[in-house]
Structures are given as C-alpha cells and as structure tokens.
C-alpha cells in the first residue's frame with residue numbers, strides 16, 4: 001500500500017456507532033478539510049451509561065445538520081465528492097442505521113460510491129493519517145484499542161489485514177473505569193473523574209489485584225478488579241487512594257499485556273493507542289515504558305470516536321477501487337478478522 005492514498009476527490013465520512021454523532025470531509029490525499037463531533041454524553045449521563053434508543057434519536061436529530069456544516073466548511077457540494085463513507089459496524093444498531101442510511105441516500109442521490117466502514121478498522125488506521133506523526137508507522141504495528149466498548153490488542157499488518165492478539169474476557173477497560181468511578185460516586189463517564197481523583201491519592205495504600213498479570217498472551221480481565229474496588233469502598237478506605245490503586249493496577253496490566261503483544265509480534269514498528277481511555281496520562285506513561293517501541297498516541301479528538309477516521313478508512317478503500325451496494329446492511333457485531341484487503 002502506498003503511504004498516501006490516491007483518490008482524486010474528497011470523501012465525506014459519517015460516524016454514529018455509539019454516542020458521538022460525527023461528520024468529516026477529507027481531501028483525496030487524506031488531509032482534513034472539515035470535521036465536527038457532537039458528543040451526546042449529557043443526554044446519557046443521568047442514566048449512567050449510553051441508552052441506545054436515546055442515542056439513535058439524537059443521531060437522527062443532529063446528523064443532517066452536521067453533514068451540511070462540514071460540507072459547507074470544506075466549501076464543497078456533494079457533486080464534488082469522490083464518495084461517501086459511513087460506519088456500518090460494530091456498534092449500536094439504531095445509530096448505525098441512521099448513519100449508514102443517510103450516507104447511502106446521499107451517495108445514491110448524487111451518484112457517488114458508498115462505502116461501509118468497519119469502526120475498528122477506522123480506529124486501527126488513524127495513526128496513518130497524513131501529517132499526524134512525522135511519518136506514518138509502517139506495517140505491521142500494534143494497536144491497543146482502549147475504549148468504553150472495546151478492549152483489544154491487534155496486529156495491524158496492512159489495509160484489511162488484522163490479527164486480534166487479545167481481547168477482554170469480561171469488561172472493556174473504559175467500562176471498568178466507569179464502574180469503579182460509579183462505585184466512588186463520580187459522574188458518568190467516570191474515566192476522567194477517576195484520573196483526577198487518583199492524582200491526589202496513594203496507590204500503595206490500597207492493595208488491589210492485577211488480573212492476568214504475567215499470563216501468556218494478551219487477553220484482559222477487569223471484572224475482578226471492579227469487585228475489589230467495591231470491597232475497598234465498602235471498607236471505607238479513602239476514595240483517592242482507591243482511585244490511585246485502581247489506575248496503577250490497570251497501568252501495570254496494560255504494560256504487561258503490551259510486552260506480551262510485542263513478544264507475539266517482534267517485527268512491530270510501533271505501539272499505537274486509540275479509544276477514550278488512551279487520554280489517561282498515567283496509562284500512557286506506563287505504556288511508553290513497557291516496550292522499546294515508540295508509543296504513538298493520536299490527539300484526543302482522534303482517539304475518541306470521530307468521523308475523520310471513518311472518512312480516512314473509506315478513502316483508503318475507495319482509492320483501491322472498493323465500492324459497496326445499497327444492500328450492505330449495518331452490523332452490530334463485525335469482528336476485525338472478518339475484513340479483507342480491498343478487492
């Protein structure tokens with residue numbers, strides 16, 4: 001695969017798989033012309049988690065205006081695009097239907113190619129966005145996808161060539177942060193609140209387990225850690241200390257898993273992190289030291305769900321000649337291993 005994609009025209013990308021409504025336009029070389037994200041967090045906060053029905057309705061309400069806005073900011077009409085790409089899975093089915101249907105409608109109406117993007121592939125390829133790093137990491141590289149819904153370690157070997165090296169046996173790491181935070185009375189989503197609380201605590205004051213540490217492979221498990229947090233809270237231990245111990249435990253586990261991943265893919269050129277949890281500075285520091293590989297962390301707005309990554313994955317496949325029919329349906333489950341290179 002060439003370093004830069006070679007589509008001549010810009011691509012519109014749409015993301016609606018969870019609780020971020022997002023649209024972006026990239027030029028044919030992958031440079032961002034316009035991007036917009038509407039985060040629904042406030043709408044879900046009082047329920048303590050993402051409510052699929054509310055998410056789908058919010059996408060429906062916001063998406064058309066968001067698409068109009070990015071096209072306007074890019075100074076482009078639909079007819080000037082080379083294609084429309086939308087996340088078609090994995091994710092919450094209501095939101096996926098909203099995004100994919102709008103993308104298909106726009107593509108059909110303007111006579112443009114449509115591309116159904118795998119959300120995980122979009123996260124996996126973000127590190128190769130032109131201009132993001134001094135040079136895009138050459139294949140193969142390791143990806144740690146750390147979000148509220150996903151927790152996987154993936155060998156990224158090329159466009160459409162992914163090997164999952166490990167995944168969580170129970171909760172995703174962001175889910176563990178959110179549950180631990182909730183046990184300490186912090187608002188949802190709890191990750192950033194827990195990180196702030198941990199800054200004032202002493203991790204050594206509370207003994208928490210480090211699940212799967214030292215075990216072969218790079219699977220993850222966080223439910224036991226969550227139970228241990230619940231017990232520490234019940235004992236009345238200081239929340240700041242519990243938060244610090246929890247974060248230290250997750251950091252140690254992630255570093256250990258990253259080392260194992262590197263052993264499984266010694267030819268890896270970099271360790272890339274993505275997902276909302278990648279914003280955590282203690283975790284980043286632990287991962288930076290875990291292996292001799294350069295740690296590549298895209299900026300926060302490209303780590304969390306966004307449409308730039310969707311447009312980019314779409315662009316790479318469109319540039320390789322791939323197109324999808326209107327019959328391609330959104331899929332709540334769509335593992336990375338089911339993907340293949342374009343064509």
Ligand code: KG4
Pocket residue numbers: 018146147148149150173174175177178189190191192195275276277278279280281303304305
């Ligand atoms: O990628 P993301 O925005 O959405 C999906 O889950 O798809 O990730 C959100 C998750 C939440 O669980 C949130 O608590 C967590 O990322 N998160 C953090 C931090 N910032 C966000 N976890 C730990 N430390 C943070 N600073």
Ligand code: ZN
Pocket residue numbers: 119123147275304305
């Ligand atoms: Zn995501």
